[in-house]
Amino acid sequence: MRLVDQYRHVRHQTNVVCQPLQIEDYMAHSAPWASPAKWHLGHTTWFFETFILIPFVQEYHAFDSRFNFLFNSYYNAVGDRLARAHRGSWSRPGVSDIYRYRQVVDEAIIGCLSVSEEQIPQEIRSRVVLGLHHEQQHQELILTDLLHHFSVNPFCPAYTQRRPRPSTPVEALHFEVFQGRIAEIGHVGDDFAFDNELPRHRVLLHPFALANRLTTCGEYLAFIEAGGYHDPKWWLSDGWDVCRANNWEAPLYWRREQGKWHRFGLHGLVEIEPEQAVAHVSYYEADAFARWSGARLATEFEWESVFASATPEGSFVDSQTYEPTTLRAIGEVWQWTASAYLGYPGYRPFEGALGEYNGKFMCNQFVLRGGSCLTPSSHFRTSYRNFFSPETRWQMTGILLAKDVLR
Amino acid sequence: MRLVDQYRHVRHQTNVVCQPLQIEDYMAHSAPWASPAKWHLGHTTWFFETFILIPFVQEYHAFDSRFNFLFNSYYNAVGDRLARAHRGSWSRPGVSDIYRYRQVVDEAIIGCLSVSEEQIPQEIRSRVVLGLHHEQQHQELILTDLLHHFSVNPFCPAYTQRRPRPSTPVEALHFEVFQGRIAEIGHVGDDFAFDNELPRHRVLLHPFALANRLTTCGEYLAFIEAGGYHDPKWWLSDGWDVCRANNWEAPLYWRREQGKWHRFGLHGLVEIEPEQAVAHVSYYEADAFARWSGARLATEFEWESVFASATPEGSFVDSQTYEPTTLRAIGEVWQWTASAYLGYPGYRPFEGALGEYNGKFMCNQFVLRGGSCLTPSSHFRTSYRNFFSPETRWQMTGILLAKDVLR
C-alpha cells in the first residue's frame, strides 16, 4: 500500500474507533493514568504536526501554537506540557475544534505524501510510519481508557452491542517442552520496528516449557476461590501491598452480583464465561497465579523464540469483537512476561526528541507480548514489546504460563 | 408573584446562566471542591424530585432511580452518593438527558403548583421555596466553578463579552463610628429564610467603626507591594502555612504578565483596575490585609446591625455585569466577617433530611455577608449568612474593613 493510503487508512481507523462516542464521552477522564479521547485525538495529530509539518513543510503554520502545551505527552525536548492529571480539565478547544485540527493536519500531510513513493524524503517517510504506529497505539488506549471511564459510571454504558459468539470447547492445559539453545531475538528485516525491538541479538535460552494456550477465566476463578487474594505466600512483597491496599479480590472490572461473577467490558456488564481468556490482571496477579499454579511466567525471550514466526490470526481490533475470542497467544490479550523492560544489548534510541519514545521508560516496567483484541493487526509484530508497570490492570492484560525444565 | 411563576422564573434563570456553554463545558471539572455544570443541573432537579415529587406526588415515578446516587450532594439521610471528586468522571447521562430530566421534573412540579395559591399544601410550598433558593445558590456556583475551570485552560476562554463601563472616582476611605448597643439579629418576617438566619435574637454590640466602602484592588495591591505575602506577622498561623504551601502571591486569578497585574474573570484576562473592589481573596488574606491596614474585619453582627435595612442596590447577577461595579457593601463581593459560622442561640435545623442543609457545616467556616455580583438579587437578604472555610478563594469574596473604638 502506498504510504499516503496507509496514512489515510490508519487515521480513518481512529475515527472508526470514536464513532460510537457522544461529545461528552470525549471529555471523560476517570483516572490520572488515563486520558480523554479528545486528548488522544489531539495528541496523535500534534505528533504529525510537530515532528513532520513544522520541521519539514515550510509553508505550514502551526494550527494553534497553544496546542503544543496541551498535546505534548512527555517529550521534554519539545517544551512544557499539561500535567497528565489535568488532561480532562479543559473544555475548549471543543471536540469539533479537534476534528478540524485533525483535518487541517491530514490535508497537509497528505499533500506531502501525494507524490511518487520515491520522492518522499526518507526522514519524512520514517516519521510518518512512526506516527502511524503511534496513532495505532493510541487507538488501543482510546478503547482501554474509555472502558475504564464507563466502568466507574453507575449506568454501566456499553461502547457497542455484543455479537453472538459460538462457544468453543477449551483444550486441556498442557506444557510443551522447548530445548535450550541460542536464539536470535529482535526485529529482522526492513519493515518498521520500534527502537526497543533492536538490535537483533542472540540470547542463550535454557530448556523451558510453555502452556499450549492462555489462562482462562475459569482457571483464574479457581485461584480466587482457593483464597489466592488472601494468602501472601503467592505474592511478591510489593504486589501484596498493592493488593491489600486496594482490596483487590479479582481482576479489574470483575464484580460479584447476585452471587455470580460478572465482568464489565466494552459490551457492558456480562457474566463471566469460564472458557474465555482472563484479562485485566496486573503483573502481580499474573505472577501470583503462576506461582499458585506451580508454574511461572515466560521470559520475553522464551516467548519470542516460540512465536517469532507464528501467523498472527487472533481477534485483534479488526474483528470488532472487542473481547478475547480464542485462547491463542496472539491477538487476544497481552501476556505479562517475567522480563523487566530494558534495552537490548547495543540498544540505541531514535535520534532527537523521538528518542524519548521508548528508552525513557526502561525501569520499573515489565514486558508484555502478544497483542490484544484491541490492537490493530497491522500494528503488531512478534518482536513487539509492550510495557507497563506491574500494578497496571486497565490494559487488556492476561496470562500465558511457563515452567522450568529440570536439567 | 404566584409560586408557580416564581418556579418558572428561577428555573429559567438557570438556563440563562448556562446559555453560553458548549456541551464540553458542562463536563468541566477542574478542582475537587468544584462541580461540573452538568452536575449542578442534575442536582438542583434531583432536589425537587426527591423532596417533593417522590414523597408527595403519588403518580410520579422516579425519572431514573440511579440519579439518586449521582446527584445527592451530602444528604446522608437520602442514601449513598458519588464522591465529589468524581463528579466529573461520567459522561452519560449526557447533557441532553439532563435537560430532559429537568423538563420532566419541571412539568410535574408545575402541575402540582398550577392550582390556586391556597390549595398548595404548606409543606410543598415551603419545600418549593427552599428548592428555589437552593437553585439560586447553585446558579452562583455554576458561574464560580466555570470561572475556575476556564482559569486553568491555557486558552483563557471568556464566558461572555465585557460591557464598557464608566470609570467612577473612588471615594476616600473613612470609618464611620457606631455606638455600642443591643441589636436584634436574624431574619424577621414571614418570608423565606434559611434556618441558620433564625431565631432572631439580641446581641450586645460594643462600639465599632466600619469602612465607608469595600477594599479596592489598588489598596490590596499596596499590600502585595509592601511584601504582605512574605511577612508572617500579618497572618494567622494556619493562613501563613496555606499561603506558603501554595505560593500565594496575590488573589486567586491575578497574574502578572508583561510587568502588569491582570485578573482572569468571566470576561477573560483583563488588566487590574485599581478602583474596582478586590475579589477572590481567602479569609486568611482578608484578615492579613486588615491587620496590615491597622484594622480588622467586622463581625457578622456588626455588619447586620448596620445594613439590616439597607436597600439592596448592588450589581447582583441580574445586571449581567459578572464583576463588581461599585464599592457598596451589597451585591458586589461577599465580605468575609470575623465571625465563625455557628448556630444562633436556640438554633433549630429544618426537620428531616433538609436539616442537613446548613447545620451540618457549623465548624471551621467563617460567615460572609453582602451578596455578590454573581448572586441573584431575589435570593439575597441582609440577614443572609454565606459561609466557607477560610482558605476558600474561588468564590466572589472580598473585604470590608472595620475597627475597634477605644472606650
Added chain:
Amino acid sequence: MRLVDQYRHVRHQTNVVCQPLQIEDYMAHSAPWASPAKWHLGHTTWFFETFILIPFVQEYHAFDSRFNFLFNSYYNAVGDRLARAHRGSWSRPGVSDIYRYRQVVDEAIIGCLSVSEEQIPQEIRSRVVLGLHHEQQHQELILTDLLHHFSVNPFCPAYTQRRPRPSTPVEALHFEVFQGRIAEIGHVGDDFAFDNELPRHRVLLHPFALANRLTTCGEYLAFIEAGGYHDPKWWLSDGWDVCRANNWEAPLYWRREQGKWHRFGLHGLVEIEPEQAVAHVSYYEADAFARWSGARLATEFEWESVFASATPEGSFVDSQTYEPTTLRAIGEVWQWTASAYLGYPGYRPFEGALGEYNGKFMCNQFVLRGGSCLTPSSHFRTSYRNFFSPETRWQMTGILLAKDVLR
C-alpha cells in the same frame, strides 16, 4: 511567693513530671502533632533564654546558637525552625545535654531574679511569669504526648502505678436553669492572664441550662451502644468524615478486649469505670453525643458566667491521680465549648514575638474550659481559654452538657 521561688517551683515541677521517664522515653515521638519530652524540656528553656536572657542580660551568651533552630516552636519572628514532624529525629544533643542547658539557663534566670522584688524590671517580671505559665502548659503536654506514645506501644507501659480510689456514687444528671443577663467575661485583676482572656467585656446571655456534672463513661457508652458512631445524623459533616475515615468506634484509647471496654491511661490499660468522667473525645464526638442526648455544648460565655467565682477544687495534676476522680467542672477534664476560638472585642496580642503566642491560632479551633487532672492548679483560672482543633483527641478532653431554655 517571691518570683524567684515561683520560678524554682515551676521549673522543678517539670523535673517531677519527667521523673519516671527512661532516657529512651525522652525521644519518643508517636504522632506529628506531639513532641518528645526532650523537645519540651529544651523548648521551655529556650523560651526563657530567648525572651529574657538574650535581650536583657548582657553578659549572657547563648548556650548553643543552634538550639534556636531546634527549639523554636512557631515564633516566625524568631527565625527558622525545625518542622514539628521531625522533632523526634535527632538524638544529639542528648538528654543529659538538655538537662545541662536547663541548669545553665536556670542559674542565669535565678541570678536575675535574686534581688528584691521591686528591683526586677517590669518587662522581665512579666516575661518570667509568662514563661512559667508556658512551662506549665508544656507540663501538661509532656504527659499527654507521653500517653499517646505509650498507647501505641504493644507493651502498654504505665507512667505510674494507680492508687486505689474510693468509688463514689454518681449524682443523677439534671440541668440547672440560668436566666438571660449581661455578664462580664474575661480576666479581672492584676494577676497574670494570657492576652486571649482580655479585655474583660460584657456579653448578652440568653437563658440556658447547664448539667450539674460532667458526662460519665457510662453515659457515653450508651451512645456507643446505640450506634452513635454509625449514624451520620448526630454528626457535623466534617466530623462524620473524620469519624469514618479513621474508623472511630469509641474515644481515643478505648479498646474492647475480651468483650469488655478498657481504656489506656497513664496507669496502663484499665477497665472502663462507668462512673468516671469520659475523656479523650474530640469536639466532633462531644457535639454528636450532646445532640444525641437532646442537649448541646455550652458556650464559653455560659460556662464562665456560671463558674467565674467557683473554687477550683478538682483533681489537677497536683493530686498526682493522673485521671479524673470527680465529676466537677474544674480540674478533671477540659470541656469542649460550642464557641469558636476568636479574639474578644478589642483584643490586642502581646507585643513583639510573644504576640504570636495566642492570636495566631484564632481560626478552626474551639475553646475548652475547666482545666484537667493533668493541669497544674496554679496554672488555672476560670477565665482560662484552652483551644484545640475539633478533631483533637489526645488531650484530656471531655463533656459538660447544656440546653436551650425556650423563651
Added chain:
Amino acid sequence: MRLVDQYRHVRHQTNVVCQPLQIEDYMAHSAPWASPAKWHLGHTTWFFETFILIPFVQEYHAFDSRFNFLFNSYYNAVGDRLARAHRGSWSRPGVSDIYRYRQVVDEAIIGCLSVSEEQIPQEIRSRVVLGLHHEQQHQELILTDLLHHFSVNPFCPAYTQRRPRPSTPVEALHFEVFQGRIAEIGHVGDDFAFDNELPRHRVLLHPFALANRLTTCGEYLAFIEAGGYHDPKWWLSDGWDVCRANNWEAPLYWRREQGKWHRFGLHGLVEIEPEQAVAHVSYYEADAFARWSGARLATEFEWESVFASATPEGSFVDSQTYEPTTLRAIGEVWQWTASAYLGYPGYRPFEGALGEYNGKFMCNQFVLRGGSCLTPSSHFRTSYRNFFSPETRWQMTGILLAKDVLR
C-alpha cells in the same frame, strides 16, 4: 572457624558497630525506609530466636512473646508486624532490655552449637549461617541508617573520628574490552550463598568494555557543573520526575557551603575530595551520569564475568575507614548495574518463611554488585547480589562505567 566461633564473632561485631552510640542514638528514626539501631539489634536476635530456638530447642521459651510483633520485618508467614514507619515510636523495651534479649538468645544458640561440628543438625547449621549473613547485612544497615539520622541533625554529629589518609593519584580512566562469550554466572561451591545467587547457569555475553576504576567525585562534579541535574535528556522519565520532585542537585549528603561542595559522612561534614569514589547516588543518577559520559552501566553478568575470581581487597568495614579509600570495584561502594533484580533461570527460594528472604522482592529493583566500605568482608562474595529500588540513595552506592563494543 568453628560455627560457634563464627557466631560469637559476628554477633560481637554488631556490638562493635554500636559501640560509639549513645542511648538516644539507638532510638533515632529519620526516614520511613530506615530503622533505629534498637530495632536492628532486636530484629537480628529475633531471627535466631524465631527460626532456630523456637522450632528446634524444646526447652527454650520465648524471651517475650510480644517481640514477634515488634521485630518481624516482613515475614508474612510469621504473623503480624509493626509497620516500618513506626519502628521509631516505642521507647520500651529499652536499649538495655534489648541487649539482655541478645544475651539470652546468644547463650541459647551458643549452647546449641557447643558440640562437635558434626553433631550440629544440618538444618540448624544452615539457619545459623543464614542468620549470621542476615546479621551482617544489618551491620551495614545500622551504619547507613545512622548516617541518615545524623545527616538531618543540625549539629552534624560524627560517628567516629576520621583517620588521616594518604592522597593517592587517580589513574586515568580507560575502558578494557572483553570479548563476547558464554559465561558461568552464580555461586559455585558448598559455602553459603543466598538463594538468589543460584542456580549457577550460563549466560551469553556480547562484547563489552568496562572502566578500569570507579567514578570519582571529581568526575561526578563535572556532570553537576555541566547542568546534568537540569537537563531531562540524560534521565529516565521516572528518574527525572524524582529528581525534580525532590530538587536533587547533587548526591545525597552533598552540601554546598561557603562556595564549596562538602559531603556529610560518618566522620561529619568534610570537603569533597575529587579523587574519592562518588557515593550515595541513586540508580537514576548513575544511569544519567553514564549516559552523559557516553557510556552505560554494566549488566550484573558482565560485572560478575570480570570479577568472579578477583581478590576482595577493598576497604570493607573491617578497615574501619567508613569511607571509600580506593577506586577498586570491590569493597568500596556498591555499583548499580543495568540489570533488574530477577530470579536466575530455575531459581528456587529457600523453603518456608525463609523463602521470603529474597524472592519476594523481585520487581522494581536493580542489582548492585561489589560490596562497600561498610560491608563486612567475610559477608561478601563476587556472586553477591544486592538490590534496591532505583531512587535509593542512602546506601553506599556508586558507579562503575561500561560501554558497548560495536560488532
